[in-house]
Amino acid sequence: QRRVRGFQRLRQEYRQYGMRRTSEALLMLHEHNLPHVLLLQLGPAFFKLPGGQVPPGKDARDSLAENLTSLLCKPEDPIKWDIGEVVCQWWRPSFEPPQYPYIPAHVSCPKERRSIYLVHLPPSASFSIPRNYKLVAAPLFELYDNCASYGPVISSVPQIISRFRPNYQ
Numbered sequence: 422q423r424r425v426r427g428f429q430r431l432r433q434e435y436r437q438y439g440m441r442r443t444s445e446a447l448l449m450l451h452e453h454n455l456p457h458v459l460l461l462q463l464g465p466a467f468f469k470l471p472g473g474q475v476p477p478g479k480d481a482r483d484s485l486a487e488n489l490t491s492l493l494c495k496p497e498d499p500i501k502w503d504i505g506e507v508v509c510q511w512w513r514p515s516f517e518p519p520q521y522p523y524i525p526a527h528v529s530c531p532k533e534r535r536s537i538y539l540v541h542l543p544p545s546a547s548f549s550i551p552r553n554y555k556l557v558a559a560p561l562f563e564l565y566d567n568c569a570s571y572g573p574v575i576s577s578v579p580q581i582i583s584r585f586r587p588n589y590q
Contacts, residue, residue: 428516431532435516438477441533444485445472446540447508447578450558457558458578460571461492461550468557468571470537481536489540493556495549503541509581511535511574520574535574539585 434441447470448459460468473488475481486502494500511520513533524531550556564571565579 424518428518431513432516435532440531441513442475442481443472443533443535444475444481444488445470445535445537446485446489446502446504447537447582448540448542449582450542452558452560456561456582458561458564458575460557460559460575462555462557463553466570468559468575470575482538485538485540492551492554493548495547498547498549500543500546503543505539505541507536508539509537509577511537522577537574537581539582 431441450457450459459471461471462468471489471492472485473492475484482504485504489502490499509522511522511534512524512528512531513520513535514525514528514531516532520533520535548556559571561579561582564576566576568576570576
């Protein structure tokens with residue numbers, strides 16, 4: 422029922438503003454020489470990349486920086502985010518759950534574009550996480566081909582970032 426309300430809201434926003442734009446951060450770190458991705462966990466089995474909706478007329482990178490600051494930082498200790506390139510985009514063709522890493526041929530007006538940016542972390546940072554979330558560092562080998570636990574977008578991160586060469590220094 423909650424999911425139905427979310428898609429009804431998407432339908433209303435689409436009529437009013439057009440396609441929804443979402444920007445999310447791929448925050449990576451290295452623990453024991455293994456690359457990990459920082460995820461927000463809500464409840465026992467829901468994981469998401471940090472980020473959020475981009476308001477109409479606003480720049481996606483600026484919006485992502487604001488979302489990251491409000492989600493992960495104390496107001497008195499903000500982080501200057503180094504937002505890099507877009508590593509992938511996912512498209513929602515209709516007012517239903519499926520998203521694809523391409524626009525299907527029969528779709529002329531997608532309902533949502535979800536852009537994932539590589540965000541470089543500073544050498545040290547202190548995070549302040551909202552009470553209802555938990556910050557989780559998930560190793561890439563756990564994400565790989567684990568759609569049942571993380572969903573199609575997060576489980577595809579290892580393939581998406583395979584073009585980058587990690588620096589373990």
